[in-house]
Amino acid sequence: MILAFLLIIAVSSHFRHKIPYEIFYAVHHLVFLLYLVVIVHTLDGAQRNGTASRSQTFKWFSATLLYYICDRAAMHINHRYKTKLASSSAVHGTNSSQMLILKLHRPVLFDFKPGQYAFLRVNAIDSHWHPFSLGSGPSSSYLEFYVEVFGKDSWTEKLWRIINAREDLEGRASLDLEFEVMGPYGTSIAKVEDYSHTLAIGAGSGT
Numbered sequence: 001m002i003l004a005f006l007l008i009i010a011v012s013s014h015f016r017h018k019i020p021y022e023i024f025y026a027v028h029h030l031v032f033l034l035y036l037v038v039i040v041h042t043l044d045g046a047q048r049n050g051t052a053s054r055s056q057t058f059k060w061f062s063a064t065l066l067y068y069i070c071d072r073a074a075m076h077i078n079h080r081y082k083t084k085l086a087s088s089s090a091v092h093g094t095n096s097s098q099m100l101i102l103k104l105h106r107p108v109l110f111d112f113k114p115g116q117y118a119f120l121r122v123n124a125i126d127s128h129w130h131p132f133s134l135g136s137g138p139s140s141s142y143l144e145f146y147v148e149v150f151g152k153d154s155w156t157e158k159l160w161r162i163i164n165a166r167e168d169l170e171g172r173a174s175l176d177l178e179f180e181v182m183g184p185y186g187t188s189i190a191k192v193e194d195y196s197h198t199l200a201i202g203a204g205s206g207t
Contacts, residue, residue: 001037002034002037002038002041005030005031005033005034005037006034008027008030009027009028009030009031009034012024012027012028013028017150017151017154018151020153020154021128021130021154021155022126022128025128032065035061035064035065038061039061039062042061075182075185078182078183079109079110079182080180080181080182081107081109081110081180081181081182082178082179082180082181083104083105083106083107083143083178083179083180083181084104084105084176084177084178084179085102085103085104085105085177085179086103086104086105086142087103088100088101088102088103088163088177089101090160090163090164097148097149098148098149098160099146099147099148099149100145100146100147100149100156100159100160100163101144101145101146101147102144102145102146102147102163102179103136103142103143103144104142104143104144104145104179104181105141105142105143106136106140106141106142106143107181110143110181110183110184111138111184112134112138112183112184113138113184113188114137114138114188114198115186115187115188116133116134116183116184116185116186116187116188117131117132117133117134117183117184117185117186118131118132118134118143118181118182118183118184118185119131119132119181119182119183119185120132120145120179120180120181121179121180121182122159122162122177122178122179122180123178123180124162124177124178125155125158125159125162126155128155129182130155130156131185132145132147133145133146134184143181147159162177163177
């Protein structure tokens with residue numbers, strides 16, 4: 001059972017750009033069943049009866065699972081903000097690649113550091129949260145996101161269609177699109193106040 005769960009998760013990860021995000025997200029919750037099986041597997045009779053002393057690895061798995069539950073609970077009690085687009089751009093790249101540049105009005109209480117990310121949700125598409133790196137500076141009045149479009153009918157592709165269709169009207173209608181922002185999360189990339197100049201090189205942005 002443990003091997004079967006691992007194989008299912010591995011296969012869905014390999015095809016993550018070809019299957020709907022919702023299915024990919026749901027399948028990865030099998031890891032909880034994997035943890036449960038491991039916990040049950042290590043609770044053997046010999047250890048409980050005192051006839052043998054064996055490593056009870058369920059303690060480590062239980063601690064990890066508890067840490068995840070606390071992290072998710074902290075995430076859901078974190079501040080969530082509703083905001084709208086200040087501007088947006090639908091960019092066509094080489095080899096049919098596509099990218100969205102989103103510039104959201106920054107909520108007053110949303111403070112972040114370089115290297116952190118935030119979750120975005122657009123109820124016009126679905127009710128799921130999607131993590132993306134923050135591309136604007138901490139002193140900016142806006143939150144900027146650079147979103148690469150992955151796969152037909154993916155969340156990013158649906159957002160692309162909405163932005164691209166509304167930009168046909170000279171970009172004015174796109175400003176009515178409402179976003180929900182949750183965060184920030186992650187650790188700052190460095191103590192930037194200790195340096196006069198910073199150079200960052202990235203192979204991608206967000207998730």
